[in-house]
Amino acid sequence: MEKKAVIEFKDVKKVYPNGTVGLKNINLSLYEGEFVVVVGLSGAGKSTLLRTVNRMHDITSGDLLIEGQSIVNLKGKALRNLRRKIGMIFQGFNLVKRASVQRNVLSGRVGYYPTWKSVLGLFSKEDKQKAVEALKRVNMASKIYTRADELSGGQQQRVAIARTFMQDPTIILADEPIASLDPKTTKSVMDDLKQLNKDFNMTVLANLHSVDLALEYADRIIGLRAGELVYDKPIAEVSRSDFDSIYDESKNKLSKEA
Structure with a gap:
């Protein structure tokens, strides 16, 4: 059975206003699950690369497809609907620190409500129960009424994962999700992401600095250097020595547009 492409980069280039080339002619397909x-x-x-997928960054040229649909010209409601199906997990957690864990998790449903209802916190009984279930998945249900700023970094990141789950996404983007966490908490957060990937067939695209974690959790490893795709192999074909070229500092400086 042929795999379904969920994300497709077609000759994607990103040039920043100062002329720096962030992505250079990326051709890449990522598949369901x-x-x-x-x-x-x-x-x-x-x-x-991650932030072009949910249009946090617009591309300069080429095309980017999500589930077969070009997203480069989406606006308004169409763009909001795209972002509803793409969960984003940040290095800095991006929680409302003064709000409760419950309110932060429910914010994952705002794309499904009129603005006035989400501002007033008028979430349905079903979504409140869904929030409880999401928190149970990441072992945080006991903290449902705790303020986010009273949690440890690892707890905050697990709340952020529960919030992402609330969106019912088909894609999860994780941008250095464990960069500020200790080793034990790192494993818990990565296990949570892997479980969502396996249980719900969500496509996960994660940036990681750790070679060990990449080898442990990935089905496939992609390497970027100076905005170019320089490596792409399924995990069964990856060897530790492959990382030496990807991490070659002498070749890694982002270039200026000629």
Whole structure:
């Protein structure tokens, strides 16, 4: 049975206003249910690649398709509907610190409500129960009424994963989700992401610095260097020595547009 392409980059280029080339002619297809890890040095274009998928960054040229539909010209409601199906997990958690865990998790449903209802916190009974179930998945249900700023970093990231689950996404983007966490908490967060990937067939695209974590969790590893795709292999074909070229600092400086 042929795999379904969920994300397709077609000759994608991203040039920033100062002339720096963030992505250079990226051709890449990601498939339903894959757990794909992007590796490369800081400044290689990893975050740029992720943020083009939900249009946090617009591309300069080429085309980008989600589930077969070009997203480069989406606006208004169509763009909001796209973002509803793409969960984003940030390094800095992006929680409302003064709000409760419950309210933060329910914010994952705002795309399904009129603005006035979400502002007033008028979420349905079903969605409130869904929030409880989402928190149970990440072992955080006991903290449902706790303020986010009273949680540890690892707890906050697990709340962020529960919030993402509330969107019912088909894609999860994780931008260095464990960069500020200790090793034990890192494993818990990565296990949560892998479980969502396996249980719900969500496509996960994650940026990671750790080679060990990439080897442990990925189905496929992609390497970026200076905005270019320089590596793409299923995990069964990946060897540790492959990372030496990807992380070659002498080749990794982002270029200026000629």
